[in-house]
Amino acid sequence: MASDSTIPDDTADAEPQVRVRHLNKRDLNRTWEFIKAVFREVNRSTVEYQRPKSKKRFLEVFEEKGIEQLLFVIRTDGKERIVGYAECALAIIGTDNWMNERYFRARDMRPLFVEELAVDPEFQGRGLGTFVLEQLEHLAKLRGCTHLVLEVAENNENALKFYRGRSFTKLDAAIFLAKTVVSDPEILPPRRLKRRETRAVKASASATAPADPKETPPEG
Ligand SMILES: CC(C)(COP(=O)(O)OP(=O)(O)OC[C@H]1O[C@@H](n2cnc3c(N)ncnc32)[C@H](O)[C@@H]1OP(=O)(O)O)[C@@H](O)C(=O)NCCC(=O)NCCS
Numbered sequence: 001m002a003s004d005s006t007i008p009d010d011t012a013d014a015e016p017q018v019r020v021r022h023l024n025k026r027d028l029n030r031t032w033e034f035i036k037a038v039f040r041e042v043n044r045s046t047v048e049y050q051r052p053k054s055k056k057r058f059l060e061v062f063e064e065k066g067i068e069q070l071l072f073v074i075r076t077d078g079k080e081r082i083v084g085y086a087e088c089a090l091a092i093i094g095t096d097n098w099m100n101e102r103y104f105r106a107r108d109m110r111p112l113f114v115e116e117l118a119v120d121p122e123f124q125g126r127g128l129g130t131f132v133l134e135q136l137e138h139l140a141k142l143r144g145c146t147h148l149v150l151e152v153a154e155n156n157e158n159a160l161k162f163y164r165g166r167s168f169t170k171l172d173a174a175i176f177l178a179k180t181v182v183s184d185p186e187i188l189p190p191r192r193l194k195r196r197e198t199r200a201v202k203a204s205a206s207a208t209a210p211a212d213p214k215e216t217p218p219e220g
Contacts, residue, residue: 052116090145
């Protein structure tokens with residue numbers, strides 16, 4: 001087998017050549033770092049996490065059966081660099097998933113669920129996302145699926161534009177709604193106190209006051 005240094009860089013020509021391979025255990029840490037970096041910006045603007053919530057969950061996914069994880073890599077300076085990642089499954093994964101299997105069954109749909117699709121920001125807009133999607137569609141065909149199904153946040157505008165431009169249409173989506181609850185503040189506003197009257201002032205005020213007729217003792 002050729003040693004690493006004898007394998008030519010994919011960037012030797014003007015444009016890099018991207019290869020696809022299955023993810024294996026020793027890729028896990030750097031793939032997680034890759035996913036985190038790709039979604040850093042996206043996650044600032046979406047209610048739901050657009051990637052696995054935690055590294056723990058990501059590591060669990062690797063152990064779960066039925067999930068395919070693909071890496072898109074190039075060779076540069078004698079080293080492999082991850083530039084894309086995709087994750088898909090034939091069944092709805094995880095026990096806490098909100099997706100309803102019956103929805104698809106009732107419509108004779110056999111989906112390939114695309115759980116993740118991520119392209120290195122440095123490589124976006126160069127056809128890599130399209131390549132990832134084509135690879136997923138290729139897998140879908142081989143596995144007898146009728147649709148690619150995925151979830152995207154409406155305000156992830158780049159991704160939404162990307163999917164819409166590639167014949168994805170809206171199925172039925174949970175839209176996150178919010179209403180401002182108008183309420184009074186829990187804490188009352190500051191209050192200015194009265195000036196305290198001194199005792200001398202109080203006494204002189206009562207001495208000069210006319211006597212209460214009810215308090216006058218009866219004559220006799
Ligand atoms: C969505 C994403 C996968 C597209 O990958 P890509 O490599 O940029 O896609 P391509 O180069 O094949 O296609 C570019 C198309 O996507 C759109 N696009 C999305 N992000 C883009 C970006 N940062 N730069 C340029 N074009 C972008 C363009 O509008 C272009 O559309 P067009 O070809 O119809 O004109 C990529 O932007 C990405 O990984 N985003 C962050 C992670 C994410 O949001 N993933 C989807 C979660 S469901």
